Amino acid sequence: MLLDRNGSFRPDPWRHLADDEVPASGEAVTITFKRWQAEPEHWVDRTGPLGLRLPNDVPPASFGPAATRFALIVLNFPRFIDGRAYTQARLLRGRFGFKGELRAGGNVLRDQLLFMVRCGFDSFEVDAERARAEDWPQAFREFDQFYQPAADHRETILRQRLRGWQAAAE
Amino acid sequence: MYRYDEFDRKFLEERVAQYRDQVRRRLAGQLSEDEFRSLRLMNGLYLQLHAYMLRISIPYGTLSSAQLRGLAHVARRWDKGYGHFTTRQNIQYHWIRLEDTPDILAHLATVQLHGIQTSGNSFRNITTDPFAGVAADEIEDPRPYGEIVRQWSALHPEFSFLPRKFKIVLNAASDDRAAVKIHDLGLNLRRNEKGELGFEVLVGGGLGRTPILAQTVRDFVPRREVLAYITACLRVYNQYGRRDNLFKSRVKILVQSLGIEKYRQEVEAEYAAMGAERDELDLPDDVVAAMQAQFAPPSYPDTNGDAELNQALAAEPDFARWVKYNVKPHKAVGHAIVVISLKQPGRITGDCSASQMELLAELADRLSFGEIRITHDQNMVLPHVRKAALYDLWLRLGAADLATPNIGLASDIICCPGMDYCSLATARSIPISHALATNLAKREEEIGPLQIKISGCINACGHHHVGHIGILGLEKNGAESYQITIGGSDNAQAALGGIVGPAVPAHEVAATVDRLIDTYLRFRRPGEQFPDTYRRVGLAPFKEALYVAR
């Protein structure tokens, strides 16, 4: 089950292919990074949305330029304390201009959701029962002001202060 | 001093509400300890031997009197009437109940204090020179930059799950009173040849199992680029720092394994690629100026005070002794910096009772423009005292056991809580500190400046690697065993100490330290402090003195 950044739950419409599985034409599928690296040309012309599952130790710089080919990129948090995917997300969104859906998979927990949204994630693989029971969507609303710029382009506290000072000066 | 605006206050309120809910979910069984541990650590809450321990951040070691009263209130109401100041300019409470922590943090939020990121694998407290803003040898006050970095680093979404903790220090003085080289990232404020302000950026310092001194990544980063540059340094660490081994995951290990050249290349490459993000992180002059206005020096009265002071010095030798060691020159005429010793022999290093805190808050209001500092040596500072008021201050401090004239001397020991309190410890440290302080107090003036640092385990919270004499408490065959190093230093000539002999049991530590000091006294030339003599004569005479004694 997926949780979206807007707080709604929905089933996952994508099929996540094992390396030896073949997709149906037009089907929305994700493939592993390994598979894509082995045969990138094979996937270029297919019909149907294509997604990629990127391991968290792939440097964004090495993958980034190719990111725009995918409609979905799934990043991984093998344990929630392993924060490499935050940097991957930030750079895929910012530096490499990825406009598709950015999804967090793996050990995704309620108290990291807001950090993830700020780094550019759109959707999250969650245990729906737990997520509903513990009101995970509320986590997106726990803060509404932030000090530092991030991938969500929210106006920082500093910028708001600057506007306030300018207004006061006028 | 920085005063919170509505944004800062709201942020803290939201944080307290978030944490309160996390505690509720933990106590209700919705969060496992594994899931909760990271969350509570990100608010400074540890579970120690006897109770929970709460660590509260004191950004760059500066407190207002209102904040100090707030800390005293926490000690009285929710702890056992005291707090413990640490080697990172924080305060810890050692007898905390989990169920009280949301209320404690709510109370501290009313005085702009919190436990955010005092633990966990993210940015820790931003530390600096305890004499910031009042020392004659600084370029300018580093604390406005400290506050800028603190805000930038607060709940940073990309860097909240680093491989390990990340400690940032700032210094703007020619002396190093902040132990810059033992931090993950150091910012030395300086001017380039054109006189422009910027920072030397050092990365990769740290103690613990593998002590390493930080190295310079860039000699000069223009001031307005510093947040962007730090981001590049962090990003390289977040991606490439080791996550497979807890003891190898600090940035110092990454810098060591890549080599400084390669680490620098990675940082510069990342920095060059940042593009528009650099603009987002730009720190223009007007923003810095606005922050500096918050730290504007007080309006010092026109005063001299020398006559009163000299009279008291002549009349009272005890006062004169206290002035000699505990009072430092101030950049404003007629004023002085007063170091408050929390090291009376017999007390626990760094501990301060609620009553003492309240007294210090009152004295800060009357005599120091409402400001007080914490040093990384676990002492406190009243940074703006008129010379004419020093005698009265000494009397008030003396009545509260806060005027021991030992700053920089042998009984001014840095000591972690050790195995009496800490679940990481392998040996007790406090009894060793007591034994040494009591033993050495009698001759500490004759010895002169001497920095003894004691850690109760290899994590080195007592900074033993950089003590003139460092003591590390280990365990050997079920008994406490103390390894002694000498020749360390945490100032501008930072150095790591060398092991001087086999580890000794607790009852031999004082005598062993005595022999090392005797050796120093025997060999020293006029003006040499312990590390100078050590560098000149080497380890051999010290080793021999211990060997002969055995």
Added chain:
Amino acid sequence: MSDPVFKLVTGNRLHDGKVIYFAGAGIWTPTIAEARLVEERDSAALLAEAQAGPPPHPAVAPTLIETTRDGERVVPVTLRERIRAGGPTITYSGG
């Protein structure tokens, strides 16, 4: 002849962090003399019993430790556990 060594289970109480010992039958006590002592061969079962129960578990990180018995007194083998049982060896003396 060395004292016989037993095992018991200790942890910290969830809501206040206090040192507690497993007394068996779902009971946790701050008094070490009330702890359930077993021989080595039964220690794994004791730990499992101590860890059982629905969340929230009253003890954080239940762990087996070694102790000896000195008459009525239960004396942990390691100094660390003796300090946990008896409190800090030097306490803050007020001021």
